[in-house]
Amino acid sequence: MNVMNSASSTLNEETLQPVPTNSGQQRRYGDFPTFPAALDYAAQGNAGFNIYSGKGVLLEALPYKKLREQAIETGLRLLGMGLQPGDRVAIVAESDGDFARIFFGCQYAGLVSAPLPLPVAFAGKEAYLATLRGMITSAGASAVIIPQIIEGWTNDIVSGLGLVFAGSPAELMARPVPEIALPEIKPEALSYLQFSSGSTRFPMGVCVSQKSGMANVAAIAHDGLQVRETDDRCVSWLPLYHDMGLVGFFLTPMTCQLTVDMLPTREFARRPHVWLDLISRNRGTLAYSPSFGYELCARRPAAEGLDLSSWRVAGIGGDMIRPHILEIFAERFASAGFDKRAFEASYGMAEATLAISFAPLNTGIQTDTVDLSVLESQGLAVAPKSANAPSRTFVLCGKVLPHHGLEVRDAEGNVLPDRTVGTIFVRGPSLMDGYFRQPEETIKAIDTQKWLNTGDLGYMLNGQIVVTGRAKDLIIINGRNIWPQDLEWSAENELPTLRSRDVAVFSLEKGEQEEIVALIQCRATTPETREELRSEAASLFRRLHGVEVSVVLVPPHALPQTSSGKLTRAKARTMFLSGVFEPQPEVEPA
Template sequence: MNAAPPDRVRLTGPALPAGELSLAEAVRPFGVATRGITFLDGGDDRRYSYDELAGLAAAVAVRLRSHGVRPGSRVAMTISNDLESVLTAMGVWAAGAAVVSVPPASRRAVPWYARHFGDLLRATGCELVVADHDDDRVNPIDGLGLASLSRSRLCADLTALPGSDVAIDGTALIQFTSGSVSAPKGVAVESRTLAGHVAAVAASLGFDPETDRVVSWLPLYHDMGLLAMFMTALVTRTDLVLMPPTRFATGPARWLTTLGRLGGTVTAAPNFAYRMAAAVPYEEGLDLSRVRVSLSGGERVNWQTLTAFHEAVGPLGFSWGAIMPSYGLAEGVVGTTTAPLGRGPIQGPGGRVCVGRPLPGVALEAPDGPPGGPVELGGSWVYEGYHTVDGFRPAPSDGWFDTGDDGFVHDGELYVLGRRNEVVAVAGRNVFAEDIEMIVLDAQSDGVKACAAFRLKDADQDFGLMVEVPVRPRRSPEEVAVLGAQVRSAVSSTLGVRLKTVLLVRPGTIPRTTSGKVQRAECRELHAEGGLKRRLLTAVH
C-alpha cells in the first residue's frame, strides 16, 4: 500500500493471530463438552454443549441438503437468539453454504422493508428461505418464487450426527448495511475473511475460554450480536449466554442482572442501551466485578451516557476500565477499532469519545487531528462487494473503502464525528446530525427518549429535528411546545445552530432500521411530504 498523504494518518493493527481456525473448523465444535450456549427463554433456560450443537447442526445440514442446498448455495434466514436459529445458521455453514442474514420486518417497517429487501434477496442468488411460518409477522419476502422451509420443521426431532469435512469456500455470509441513510445493500464476506476477522476480534478482547463467559441480548440478525458476541464465543469455544432482545427492551435491568447472576465477563451494547441501563434500579447485592469487557459500539458513543452509566453501576463493582468504546461497519465484517483492554473510555478534542486503535489485520486512514475528514478502511478484512438490485458491485480494487464517516486521528487513535451526508457548515465548521442528537438527549434526559436530526429537503443547509415525547407524564399542547422550544434553545446555545423546525411526535414515530438506527432520510421524507398526520403532537418553527 502507498503511504498516506501528508495531512492524513494511517493506522494499522497488530499482527494477525497465529493458527486461527478455518470457518469450517470453527462452526463444527465437536468434542467440546464442557462449554456451550445457554438459551434464556423465560423460565425455560436450556444449555447445550458445543459438542451437542455440532451434532445437531450436522443433522440440520443433512436436511438442508435434501432440500437442494449444496456447497456455494445461499440460504436466507432471520437469525434470532434461540436454539433453532443457531442450529440453522450452523447447519447452513456445515453444509458448505452461505448464510444470508435477513433482518426481521417489524409491523411499522413493513412497507420500507418490502420496498428495499424484496428484489434484493433475489439479487443475492438465494435459493432457499428458512423462516418460521408460525409467527404472526408479515413476511414481505413471500411470493418471490424462492423455495421456503419452516425453521421449526427443519429443526424438529433432530438426532445428532457426526460431522463431515465439507469446505466453506467463497462467500460465507451476506449481511446488510443498516439503511440509515440509503437503501440497504448486501455486504458479501468471504469465508477466510469471516473466520480470520472473528479470530482477530477475539484476540483483541483477550478471550480465555477457561475463565470467560459471554452474556448477550444483542439480536443475532445484526452483525454486532452475530459476530462480536456469538461467533467469537463459538470460534474460541467460550461459554455463551443468549437472551432474547425483548428481555432487555422490556426490562433494561435484566442485562446487568443476568451478567452478575451468571458471572458474565464479556458483553456489548450500543450507546442507547447504556443510557437505558443507567436509568433503572438494581437489586441489592448485585456483583458486577467479574465484567472485564463491555463493548460500546453500533452508534455514536456519548461521554455523558458512559459517565452516567458508571455512576449507576460502578458501586456494584462494574469497572470503568471494562467499558470499551468501539467503531465498526458491515464492510469491515464487524469491528475496526476498539479501546485498549482495561483502559476505559477517554475524551479527546471537542469532547469526543476515543474509539481506539485498529484491530489485528485492520488498516485505517483519516486526517491528522480536527476538524477531520473522510475515514477510509483497508487491511485484511475488507468485504468482497455489494449485492444490489442492479447487480454485484465489487469492493474497491485498491483495497481501500470510504466508510462515509468523517473523523480524525489524535494521539494515534481514532475519533469518529458522524455521517458525512448529514452535516451542515456553520461559521466555517461542520455540525453533524449526531452532534445535535447528543445535545438534545443530554439536555433533556428526563423528557426525551429518542430524537433524530436531519437535513431539510428544501434547504439542505438547515436541520430539522424529530423528537419523541414520552406518554408519561401527560403534557398539554402548551407544555409540549415549551419542550420543543427548550430543545431548540439547547442546540442553539451549545452548537450555534438554529433548528428550522422541531417536530414533537408520539413515541414510536421515528423510523428506524432493523438494527435500531434512526433513518434520517425517512424522517426527511415524512417532514417534506407531511406524512406524520396524527403522530405529530406539535411543531415549533
C-alpha cells in the same frame, strides 16, 4: 439418526443445567480455515450456547458438541431439498438454538446464510414486510426460515418469490436426513451475507467469506478482547441479524471455545436488568451494548445482591458512543462492583466483517474535548479556546487491529495529520469481498488498492481513531460543518422530558439555502406543554449552537430506527418530506 432436540421440547427446568464456563480444552483463537473447522474443534470441549428467556429462565443448553451434530443434520436436510452449495438461505434471526442449528448447518453444507431482522425495530407490519422481502430478493434466496413468533406472516413474506422452501424451523427439522456427503468447504467460499442495519430501502448484502470472517474473529479474540485461557464467559442480548451480535457474540465465542448466555433481543428493552442479572449469577466477563442499552439499565437502581465485579470488558459499539450515559451507568452500578475501567470503546462495520479497532483494555473510556467552533469551521480538533467556549467531547476508539490498515484522508486522497478531520479508510484481511451482486456499489466502496471508504468522518490522535460522524449526515450551513448528533444530544441532555433517541436532526434545501429540521418525540398532550417544548428546543439550538432550527413535534415511537436500534435520519427525512409528520415547514426536496 435424528438427534434433534428443539428448544421447545419439554424439559424439566430443575434438571436443565447451563453449559459451563470453561471448555476444558486448550484455547485456540480462531486460527482455523473455516467456521465448520472451528466448530469441529469447539465440539471437542464443554463450552456452548445457553438460551434464556426474556425473564432469565434457561430454555436450552446447547453444547458445541451437540450443536455440531445437529448442524450437520440440518445442512444435510437443506441439501436434500435440492439446494446446491452457494445457494442462499435467509434466516429470520431469533436468538435461539434453532438459529444456531440452521446457520451452522448452512456452513457445513456450503450454503450461504443470510440472517434477517425481526420486526422489533420497524414501524408497523407493512414496513417490516417490505424490508424483509427486499432483503430476500436482494440475496436471491432459495429458502427462507421463519421463526414461530412471526409464523403467521409467512405467506405475506414469501408470496410470489418462487422459493424451494419457506417455513418454520420445526418444519425444516421434520424433513428426513438424506445419506449424502457434505461438500468440502474452502476458505475462499462465501460464508454469509450481512445486511447492514441501514439496509432498508435498497438492501445490499455484505459478502463475508470463510477466510475474511475467520480473520476478523481471530483478531477480535486475540488482540481486541484478549480472551483468557480460562474463566471468560459472554453474555449477550444483541441481535444475531446485526454484525455486532452475529460476529461479536455468536461466531467469535465459538471460534475460541467460549460459552455464551443469550437473551432474546426483542425483550431487552422491557427487561434490561435481566442482562445484568445474568452477568452477575453466571460470572460473565465479556458483554457489549450500544450506549442506549447502558442507558436503559441505568434507569433503575442496582438490585440487591447484584455483583458485576466479574465483568472485565463492558464494550460499547454499534453507534456513536455517548460518554455521559456511560458515566451515569458507572456511578449507578459502582456499588454492585462495576469497575468503570471495564468500559471498552471500539469501532467497526459490517463491510469489515465487524471490528476495525479496539481501545486499550482496562483503561475505561478515554475522551478528547475539542473547540466546537473550530471543528465546524476549519475541520480541526483542537482544545477549547476558553472554559466557556462551545465544545464537543469525542471518544477515542483505539488502534487498528494487527494486519489491518487505517487512514484519515482529505477529498484529494491525501493522508491527514493528527487532529484534522477527514474520511476514514480501512483495509485488511477482514474486508468484505463486496456487495452481493452489486459490482458498481462495490467499486464505489473499495478502490483498486483494496482500501474501503467507510463513509465515516474522524481524526487520528496518537495512533487512535476518533469517529466524529457519518459523512452523509453532515449539515453544511454558512461554511460550518454541523454534526446532527450535536444538536440531538444537546436537546436530549438539556430538556428534562426527552430521552435518548427522541430527536432526529437533518437538513433540507429551501431556496438557495439549507434549513435544519429537528423532529422531536413529544409525550405531552396539552397544547401549552407541547408549545413550551417546541419553544425551549428552538431556543436551546439557537443558544448552544447558533443556528435556527425548525422544530417539529412527532408522536412517541414515531422516529424510524434501523434493525439494530439506531436512529435513521435518512428515513426520518424521507418520512417528513412525504407528509407523515404534520405540520411541516414549506421546503423543497433536495
